[in-house]
Amino acid sequence: MAECGDDVVFQSSLDINKKTHQVQLTRRHLTWDLASPGKSLRQTGSPSSQPFIGHSGCKHVPLQEIIAVNLERSLGKVSPFKSAKKNTSTPLKESPIYIELQPLHPVSFSVHVVKRCPNHKWKKKKVTFFCQGENLCRTWVEKIEEALSNPALKRPRSLLVFINPFGGKRRAPRVFEETVSPLMELAKIRTHVITTTHAGHAKEVITKYDLQSVDGVVCVGGDGMFTELLNGLIDRKMLEAGKIQTPSEQPISPDLRVGIIPAGSTDAICFSTTGINDPMTSAIHMIIGDSTAIDVCSIYSGDQFLRYSSSMLAYGYYGDMLKDSENNRWMGPKRYQVAGAKKFLANKSYEGEVSFKLASSADTNPKDKMMCNSGCNICAMSQFSQEEKGPDSWHTVRGKFLAVASFTMSCRCLISPIGPSPYCHLGDGTSDLLLIQQCSRIQFLRHLYRCSTTNGNQFDLPFIKVFRVREWSFSVQTDTEGDTDLQSQPSPPPRESRAPTHSVWNCDGEIITSPNLNIRVHCQLISLFARGIEDMESPTPQSCASCCNVCDPEDNYKSIGGHT
Numbered sequence: 001m002a003e004c005g006d007d008v009v010f011q012s013s014l015d016i017n018k019k020t021h022q023v024q025l026t027r028r029h030l031t032w033d034l035a036s037p038g039k040s041l042r043q044t045g046s047p048s049s050q051p052f053i054g055h056s057g058c059k060h061v062p063l064q065e066i067i068a069v070n071l072e073r074s075l076g077k078v079s080p081f082k083s084a085k086k087n088t089s090t091p092l093k094e095s096p097i098y099i100e101l102q103p104l105h106p107v108s109f110s111v112h113v114v115k116r117c118p119n120h121k122w123k124k125k126k127v128t129f130f131c132q133g134e135n136l137c138r139t140w141v142e143k144i145e146e147a148l149s150n151p152a153l154k155r156p157r158s159l160l161v162f163i164n165p166f167g168g169k170r171r172a173p174r175v176f177e178e179t180v181s182p183l184m185e186l187a188k189i190r191t192h193v194i195t196t197t198h199a200g201h202a203k204e205v206i207t208k209y210d211l212q213s214v215d216g217v218v219c220v221g222g223d224g225m226f227t228e229l230l231n232g233l234i235d236r237k238m239l240e241a242g243k244i245q246t247p248s249e250q251p252i253s254p255d256l257r258v259g260i261i262p263a264g265s266t267d268a269i270c271f272s273t274t275g276i277n278d279p280m281t282s283a284i285h286m287i288i289g290d291s292t293a294i295d296v297c298s299i300y301s302g303d304q305f306l307r308y309s310s311s312m313l314a315y316g317y318y319g320d321m322l323k324d325s326e327n328n329r330w331m332g333p334k335r336y337q338v339a340g341a342k343k344f345l346a347n348k349s350y351e352g353e354v355s356f357k358l359a360s361s362a363d364t365n366p367k368d369k370m371m372c373n374s375g376c377n378i379c380a381m382s383q384f385s386q387e388e389k390g391p392d393s394w395h396t397v398r399g400k401f402l403a404v405a406s407f408t409m410s411c412r413c414l415i416s417p418i419g420p421s422p423y424c425h426l427g428d429g430t431s432d433l434l435l436i437q438q439c440s441r442i443q444f445l446r447h448l449y450r451c452s453t454t455n456g457n458q459f460d461l462p463f464i465k466v467f468r469v470r471e472w473s474f475s476v477q478t479d480t481e482g483d484t485d486l487q488s489q490p491s492p493p494p495r496e497s498r499a500p501t502h503s504v505w506n507c508d509g510e511i512i513t514s515p516n517l518n519i520r521v522h523c524q525l526i527s528l529f530a531r532g533i534e535d536m537e538s539p540t541p542q543s544c545a546s547c548c549n550v551c552d553p554e555d556n557y558k559s560i561g562g563h564t
């Protein structure tokens with residue numbers, strides 16, 4: 001059924017694939033249906049105010065899923081011979097070349113809409129409408145463009161783009177040039193593109209840039225690049241508000257949304273917020289103005305603020321792996337596999353004490369099998385329930401850990417298709433804190449293997465504890481036995497033969513060396529050009545359910561608008 005308030009803006013008959021259709025633009029949809037005797041716009045309601053009710057075969061696209069609308073430029077075919085022949089008094093050889101456009105069809109415009117493909121991949125699909133006369137064609141384009149510029153749709157008009165030429169497989173410049181830039185042009189989005197020359201470059205620019213002049217900031221890179229933008233944008237807000245980040249200070253939300261065109265090594269943030277690491281999919285989410293707010297952790301060493309993080313913060317195995325992999329950046333994404341295998345064989349554990357404040361709500365937990373999907377109710381509720389945190393409930397675990405890791409999102413990536421913490425929420429104000437106690441290689445392998453599957457049972461192992469937390473801290477414990485041994489020697493052993501007693505932190509792929517950290521989760525602090533991962537089995541309000549009265553079961557994934 002048509003939604004209340006979805007008034008008709010414009011309608012007419014137009015040809016699609018040489019067949020006449022009744023086409024209607026409402027405030028929320030573009031709809032077209034084959035015109036046949038006994039089936040017309042008039043029959044479906046008052047022509048001036050009522051959207052018509054669809055049925056199978058009728059296509060019904062939410063405006064939010066229109067990527068672009070354009071007048072078609074090539075209106076006819078070139079026919080110089082005919083033109084020359086008309087001027088019979090002039091010999092053919094000497095005649096000036098007249099080019100006459102022979103319209104194949106009157107005039108046309110194209111609408112590019114979202115096409116859903118398997119595995120959350122999005123492409124664009126072009127539908128061309130042929131009009132009786134240029135005026136009608138121009139009016140259609142104007143009306144659709146006007147509807148798309150409705151502020152409620154939150155489509156960006158201009159973007160600041162940072163390209164990291166050294167991230168991942170070093171393909172970012174090409175990815176932007178070949179895939180993203182043509183799409184932005186098609187959608188008439190202005191881009192100011194900066195190719196970074198050094199680490200920290202994007203953050204430096206963000207400190208000074210006139211951010212009022214853009215509607216979003218985009219990185220073409222990986223998790224490290226996103227984190228640089230995240231830190232730059234929050235730092236800028238704090239600076240403008242004259243605030244210094246202290247443990248008791250609440251960080252201020254940036255006004256701008258951030259986009260990620262995946263071109264890094266892991267791309268876990270892009271994967272966890274769109275369901276895939278595909279540049280075209282991400283570019284489309286940006287163009288149509290999708291928005292999802294994600295949690296951010298602030299990290300301190302004592303009272304000293306270090307940085308903000310949004311994906312994984314991990315000590316032990318993942319920290320050692322990152323440190324080792326940094327020497328092999330030239331290998332690209334493979335560096336993580338090489339270092340991961342080395343550190344797996346090393347099977348090193350570290351003593352430490354972890355204290356954490358459990359999320360007060362007993363409704364969710366890291367093993368509850370409730371995936372955070374687009375339009376997630378748990379995240380929607382969390383936005384309003386941050387004040388009722390309940391009584392402080394701190395817990396402490398001491399031990400020898402192979403890894404201590406907190407996931408503020410699922411951290412899906414190619415090697416872990418539903419993520420190392422599959423039921424983690426994007427915007428519930430919590431992180432999943434994973435404690436892997438010292439264990440044998442075979443036990444740890446079992447956990448890692450489970451992370452690489454879609455079973456979601458990687459925490460169901462006796463040496464693993466996992467908690468949903470709002471705040472937590474870690475401190476190293478001195479290995480007293482080891483220290484005594486060292487002290488009994490006349491001089492310290494050579495540096496390389498000393499086993500390190502502590503690891504480093506892997507913070508969104510960047511190293512933090514301070515071992516003792518305090519972490520706080522801030523609910524939905526920054527918004528991304530994404531919508532979370534769509535549940536293809538039960539459509540979400542943003543995809544199909546709210547708009548769709550015309551799902552065509554024959555046309556799954558192929559149908560306009562991708563209705564399921």
Ligand SMILES: Nc1ncnc2c1ncn2[C@@H]1O[C@H](COP(=O)(O)OP(=O)(O)OP(=O)(O)O)[C@@H](O)[C@H]1O
Nearest residue numbers: 167168196197198221222223224225264265266267
């Ligand atoms: N021109 C540059 N030269 C060197 N380093 C850069 C440059 N531009 C950005 N960086 C830094 O490179 C780091 C890593 O980049 P990025 O996240 O794009 O790739 P990655 O580490 O391969 O991918 P992932 O983080 O997904 O594993 C970022 O933290 C960023 O600060």
Ligand SMILES: CCCCCCCCCCCCC/C=C/[C@@H](O)[C@H](CO)NC(C)=O
Nearest residue numbers: 223266268311312411416448451452508509
């Ligand atoms: C025997 C099969 C082994 C499969 C191993 C699966 C383990 C999956 C764990 C992946 C964790 C990735 C979490 C994301 C972290 C990012 O923040 C970071 C920067 O991009 N990437 C890495 C690799 O540290």
Ligand SMILES: [Ca+2]
Nearest residue numbers: 295408425430
């Ligand atoms: Ca979360």
